[in-house]
Amino acid sequence: MILKGKRALVTGGAVRIGRAITEALLAEGAEVIVHFLTSEKEAGAFWPNIIQADMNDPAQCETLLERTAQQFGPIDILVNNASVFHQTRLIDATYDAAIKELQPNLLAPLALIRGFARQTKTGKIINLLDRRVTSHDTTCVPYMLSKKALEELTKLAALDLAPGITVNAVAPGAILPPPKDRDNPAWEYAGTIPLSKRPTPADVAGAVLYLLKSDHITGQTIFVDGGQNLLET
Numbered sequence: 680m681i682l683k684g685k686r687a688l689v690t691g692g693a694v695r696i697g698r699a700i701t702e703a704l705l706a707e708g709a710e711v712i713v714h715f716l717t718s719e720k721e722a723g724a725f726w727p728n729i730i731q732a733d734m735n736d737p738a739q740c741e742t743l744l745e746r747t748a749q750q751f752g753p754i755d756i757l758v759n760n761a762s763v764f765h766q767t768r769l770i771d772a773t774y775d776a777a778i779k780e781l782q783p784n785l786l787a788p789l790a791l792i793r794g795f796a797r798q799t800k801t802g803k804i805i806n807l808l809d810r811r812v813t814s815h816d817t818t819c820v821p822y823m824l825s826k827k828a829l830e831e832l833t834k835l836a837a838l839d840l841a842p843g844i845t846v847n848a849v850a851p852g853a854i855l856p857p858p859k860d861r862d863n864p865a866w867e868y869a870g871t872i873p874l875s876k877r878p879t880p881a882d883v884a885g886a887v888l889y890l891l892k893s894d895h896i897t898g899q900t901i902f903v904d905g906g907q908n909l910l911e912t
């Protein structure tokens with residue numbers, strides 16, 4: 680796909696990795712609609728191409744693609760980037776704790792993918808995973824479930840929506856600490872990276888662009904983690 684002139688929706692696209700994806704798409708000449716929840720000020724940089732929705736609210740997830748089409752026209756590209764991350768061990772993974780992660784990280788992308796498929800027969804979808812989908816991090820059980828299931832959804836949707844729509848994923852390693860962990864030296868370590876260098880948000884955006892440009896790749900995940908997913912932890 681040639682990205683110039685295509686319309687993309689990037690969820691959580693105002694800050695951090697989402698912003699790098701937004702900026703990379705803009706640099707390719709795409710029109711980007713930036714979804715946000717709380718980052719209204721940062722999203723303002725992209726005004727008027729901004730739209731707010733709470734991924735914790737299933738009704739707002741169901742209608743986001745329709746609202747986007749009404750305001751800006753139908754989209755060609757959907758990037759499911761918005762996400763939450765909580766450290767919750769199995770023993771604390773109550774229904775409420777689990778749904779807090781599964782709703783925005785898995786059920787929201789599912790609703791948006793369905794909305795996309797209702798609107799168009801051709802296009803591209805990217806889901807943001809986590810390099811830990813290949814391992815078993817017991818410190819964040821609901822989060823792990825949400826990202827592992829999103830990887831499976833990527834494959835199911837890739838098959839179901841072929842031949843017109845490709846569905847792929849990018850799995851970042853430790854790129855940016857959660858804001859509350861910015862000064863936490865434990866995060867700074869974040870495990871061994873075989874390639875020694877920590878990838879940047881721009882590296883993640885580069886993988887997103889690569890998958891969006893290809894018309895021959897679907898159901899795949901690119902790990903942008905310096906090889907961390909190959910290790911046991």
Ligand SMILES: NC(=O)c1ccc[n+]([C@@H]2O[C@H](COP(=O)([O-])OP(=O)(O)OC[C@H]3O[C@@H](n4cnc5c(N)ncnc54)[C@H](OP(=O)(O)O)[C@@H]3O)[C@@H](O)[C@H]2O)c1
Binds near residue numbers: 714761
């Ligand atoms: N950072 C990393 O090192 C890392 C590592 C592995 C995987 N990833 C994955 O890469 C993607 C981007 O990472 P990130 O660290 O940049 O993400 P992030 O800062 O944790 O979250 C991205 C955005 O999600 C939006 N969001 C959160 N809850 C929402 C809700 N209920 N409704 C609507 N939007 C909501 C927020 O938008 P507002 O700011 O507008 O509220 C937030 O800015 C995520 O899918 C993440 O899981 C990141």
